[in-house]
Amino acid sequence: MLTTTGITYIADQQRKFTIPQENVTFQTLTGLLSIEEEKYRRCPNLDMVIGQLDFDFYYELLPTIARWASDHTHLSNPIMPLHAGTTARVTYAAAQVRYILANAFFLNTTKGYGSIDLTILYNSLFDNMAMERIRCLIEYFRRSSQENGNDDYREISIERYSYAGEQPDWEKQMIAIKASKVNVFTKRMEDAKEAQGFVDFANRQIHIHLIFPSATQEEILCE
Template identity: 65%
Template sequence: MDITLLPSLHNLDFREWSELTNNTKNCIKFCENIGLIGFTLNEPYAQDHNNWNFGAYMYEHLMNIYDDADSAKLQELFGTKLYMSTSTTYIADQQRIFNISNENNNFQSLVNLFPIKQNEHRNYNCLDKAIRQLDFDFYNDLLPTIAKWASDHTQSKLIEPLQAHTTRTIVYTVAQARYILANAFFLNTIPGYGNIHLNHLYNSLFDVLASERIRCLIEYFRLSSQQNDNRQISIERYSYKSELPDWSKQNIPIESSKFNVFTGRMEDANEAQGFVDFANKHIHIHRIIPSATQEEVLFSCCPEAFLSILACETLEDDEIVILRGCKRFVEYTGYADTFAYQGHYHEQNPAYIQDILVMDACFSGQFTRTHIDRDLAKAWAAFYKSKDEIIVTGNWGCGVFGGDLTFKFLQQLCAAMILGDHFKRLDYSVYNDEQLASNLKNYLAKMETNKKTIADIYQMMIEYSEASELPASRRKFSDAFEQWLNSS
C-alpha cells in the first residue's frame, strides 16, 4: 500500500490501517506525508503495543494528539465535516426500505441489508460474535423490528447542528432517535461533526470489546421494542464566556454536608438527577470504536446519547453540553479492557431520567492558571446550567487525562459550592479507593472546621501553580494542600 497516494482515511478498516501503519517508522512517515508535523509516539504505549496494534492506536487516538491546525487536517482526512451550517438528517439513503422476512432469517440476511460498498472485503466478525451470544432469536424476533424502524422515514428530521460559540438546543422524540440509531445499525448514516458509523465495531481486531458494545446497542433495540415511550431527548449546548464567576471573590464557606464521598460506582447514586460525563472535547471522540472509557461506557448504556456525536461541534474551552432524556437501558461490569455487557438496567427511581453533563477536562497542564480557571468554569457551568439539585461525579479529568485526584475534587467542590441554596448535594464516587475516600472526607471536615472559603481554596491553587515553573520540581499537590490546610 502506497501511503503517499491515499486521498482519505475514513474508509479504511482496521486491517487495512494496520497494513498501512505496521511499525513506528511507517507511522512517522505517514504523518509527514499527510502534512502533520511534530509527531511523537506515546512511549509507554509503544513499548506494550507493537506492530499492528499501533495502527489501531493511531486510528483511535490521533485526534487527541495534535493542535487545532493539525486536528482540522485530520478531520478532513477522516471524512468529518468541519463546518456544518446546513441542516441534515444524518441518513445516507433517505429512500432506503430495509426489506426482510419475518422468519427464516440468518446472519447473511442481515449483511444483505448493508450498503453494497460496505459489503466488500468485510466479514463483520464482531457483529456475528455479539449476535451468537444472545439468548433469544435475534434474526426473527428483533431484526425485522429494527428494519421497520430504519425504514420509517416519516421520523426523518432536519437538524441544524450545534456549532461552537452558540447557546442552543435541539430536540428529538424517542422515535426519531431510534430511527437514526436503527439506520446506524445498518450502516446507513453519514457523518455530522462526528460519525456514528459502526464499521469500527463490526470489523475490529479488538473483538471482545467491540462485541460487548454491540450487545449494548442490541439490548437498547430489544427493550425499545417492548416499550411505548413518548420521551423527548434534548441536546443543549451552552457558551458561557460572559457569565464566568470571579473565584477570588467567592467568600462562601465550605459545607461538608453538601458532599457525599462514597466508594461505589457513580451509577449507585440513584437520587442524583445529573450524571457527569468525563468527556472528550470531541464528544465520545466523535466516533464509536472498541474502547471503554467512562464516557464510552456511559454512551453504550444510554445509546440515545450517541446523537450528540453527530450534532455537536468540538467543545471550546468555554462550552459544555447537557443531554436530557437519554434513558439508561444497559447494565455493565468492568471498565476499559474489562468492560462487559451484563443485562438490562433495572431502574431504581423510574420517576426521572438522569441528565448527562458533558464537560471535558484539560488534557495537560492542569496546574497552569489558564487551565485552573478553565476547568473550574467547566464544572461550574455544567452544574449550574443543569439546574439539578443532586449531581453525581467522580475522578473527572484523571485516568488517561492525568489529573491529580485531590486537585480535581477541589475544583468540582468549588463549582458546587457557589450554586446556591437550591443545590442539595454532590455525590462523589472514588470507586473502590478507600484511602482516597478517607482523605477527601477528612479534607471536607477540616475545611469546614477551619472556615475555609472557595476564595481561599482558589488562592491556594494559584499559589501552588506559581510556586514553580517546572512541574518536575513541584511537590505533590495533595502534600501541599495538606500542609496548607494544617497550617490554618
C-alpha cells in the same frame, strides 16, 4: 448571526429493509448492510454477539429494527447541532433517535457533525470492547421493542451550557473543598434518583468524531 443547518445522518433516504419470514441467517443480515468494501462484510464481532444472545435475534428483533430503519417519515425533523460557544438546547423524540440508530445498525449512515458509522465495531478482530458496545445497542433495541410504541414521543433533551465569563486559574485556587460536599456515586448515573440532570464536562480538545472500540468516560456530574 448564527445559521443552523440540520443533518439527517441517513445515507440512502429511501432504503427499505425487508426481512424474510423464514430462513433468516447472519448472511441475510450482512446482505442488508451498506458495505462498499468486501473486506468489511464479514463483521465477526456482530456475528459473535448475536450468537451469544439468549433469544432468537433474527425472528424476534431484527424485523422490528428493519421496520424502524425503514420509517423515513422522521427525515422531516433533521438533527440540529448545538453551536460551540453558545448556550442552547436541542430536543429529540425517542422515535427519531431510534430511527437513526436503527439505520446505523444497518450501516446506512453518512457523515454529519461527526460519524455514527459502526463498521469499525463490527470488524475489530473479535475485540471485546467492540462486542460490548454492540451488545449494548442490541439491548437498547430489545428494550425499545418492548415499549410497543408507548415511548415514541418521550423527549430527549441535550443542552450545551457555555460559560461566557473569564475562567479562573484553578491551579491558584486555595479554597478548600469540604469532603462532606462530595458524594462519590459508584452505580449507574441513571440510578442517581436525587439528581435533576447530568453535566458532561467534555474536553473540547478531544474530538474523536467516530465510534470505535473504546470505553472513554468523560467526567459526569449528577446534580
